Amino acid sequence: MKNLPLKAPLGCDTFAAYPPTTRKNLVIFGKNSDxxxxxxxxxxxxxxxxxxxxxxxxxxxxxxxxxxxxYATIISQIDWMWGCEHGFNECGVCIGNEAVWTKVPEESESALLGMDLVRLGLERGKTSREAMTVITNLLEEFGQGGACAEGDPSFTYHNSFLIADFKEAWILETAGRHWVAKRHTSGGINISNGLTIREDFDMASNGIKDYAGSLGLWEKGSDVFDFAAVFSEGGVEDLSSSCSRQSCGANMLREYEKSGKFSKMT
Incomplete structure (x- = not known):
């Protein structure tokens, strides 16, 4: 995976908030784009x-x-590409993606972008779970890859996704064609530009451990399979730091959970 272009802002975050973080039984979804x-x-x-x-x-x-x-969609579409950074559909499914950098080598210059997968999930998924299945099936079949900035073939990355509806949210994190997912039904959930799922995932692609072993990233037979530690290009120390954007966002959502006052007027 390549680093961000020098002219790209270094900050991208997506969150969803469910009761008790929110009041009046609201579900709130938000994303900024870098x-x-x-x-x-x-x-x-x-x-x-x-x-x-x-x-x-x-x-x-x-x-x-x-x-x-x-399904009908409203999306924030990057003008030169088919896909989008985030959006929602008529069924109430919301999706945003984040750039992540992994140890998995770039597979192809011609594949699906993470932004394509966001739009495909919205157009084809009636629920967050269904949209996640759409994304993972397409990821496994067609892979992810290609320049993520117009005119800059070096700007490439893999993707994480936050997929939410009125009942539940899924964090979906990928490394090449492989993935893990974790389900959430309450409180605040957020992702930034790094892998966050460790050993506690709820779903995973078939053969992910064997694949990690084939790359020399995981010792076959080990009792522990820590997805973020195995696949993160730069390790997980910075991501787990209390000063990281992901940690700061999580702390903010926890503070709102104490008061239950997070609303659309916040």
Whole structure:
């Protein structure tokens, strides 16, 4: 994985908040974006649509089979790509992604971007769990890769996602075509630019331990499989620091949980 371009701001965070962090039974979702300077994003509305069998869909770099029907979406779309940084659909599913850097080598210059996967999850997922399944299935089939900044082929990364609906949220973290996911149903949840899921994941891709072993990142037969420690390019010390953005965001959400006063007016 490559580092961020020098002109890119170093800060990107996504959160979701459920009771008791919020009041009046609200579910709140938010994200800020750290795209390269000068790049534009537009708030775009796409209606639900039906397609004939055999229809193809052109994403940013590759073409994949289209589904027979998609949900209506409102997304924050980067102007030069098909995908989006975040958005929501008519069913109340919200998704945002974060750049993460892993030890897994770049597979292809022509694959799905993380932003493509965000939009695909929104267009095809009725619930957060269903949207996560859409993303993981596509990730395993087509992989992730390609330049994530216009005109800069060195700007590449893998992705983590926060996928939320009215009942539950999933943190989905990836390394190449492999992934782990953790379910949340209460309180505040947040992700930043790093892997956060350790040993306590609820779901994982098939063969992930064998894959990590084949790269020399995990000792086969070990009792412990710490996803973040195994796959994070720079280790997990900075991410777990009390000064990291992820930790500061988590602390803020915990403070709101004590008062239960986090609302849309905050």
């Amino acid at each position: 795209r390269p300077q000068g790049e534009k994003q537009s708030v775009m509305k796409y209606p639900a649509k039906s397609y004939g069998k055999g229809t193809k869909l052109k994403c940013t770099y590759i073409e994949i089979p289209q589904v027979e029907a998609t």
